[in-house]
Amino acid sequence: MPKVVKVGVVKSNKMDKTAVVSVERLVRHPLYTRAFKKTSNFTVHDEANKCQVGDRVKIVECRPISKRKRWKLVEILVSPAEREAKVQVVEDVK
Numbered sequence: 001m002p003k004v005v006k007v008g009v010v011k012s013n014k015m016d017k018t019a020v021v022s023v024e025r026l027v028r029h030p031l032y033t034r035a036f037k038k039t040s041n042f043t044v045h046d047e048a049n050k051c052q053v054g055d056r057v058k059i060v061e062c063r064p065i066s067k068r069k070r071w072k073l074v075e076i077l078v079s080p081a082e083r084e085a086k087v088q089v090v091e092d093v094k
Helices: 080-093
Strands: 005-012 018-028 035-045 056-061 071-078
Touching: 005 035, 005 071, 018 056, 035 056
Parallel strands: 035 071
Antiparallel strands: 005 018, 005 056, 018 035, 056 071
């Protein structure tokens, strides 16, 4: 069975080797067909404690690690520190 992969934003990393990732998705109302956003929070296993709040991360479904942890951190796609560095470089060029 293929593993489910999701992309979300880190909301909290206060726990040891654990982060809370918020994943947004678009849902269409069954009767009115209006699209709206729904958010789900997933408790993710972060072995190296490397993600920070605001990071955009990729997570994958795995075996149960604890009572609420069923997801592992795969990679950090974009971090706020990287974004700030890119903005500073662009401002220096202008």
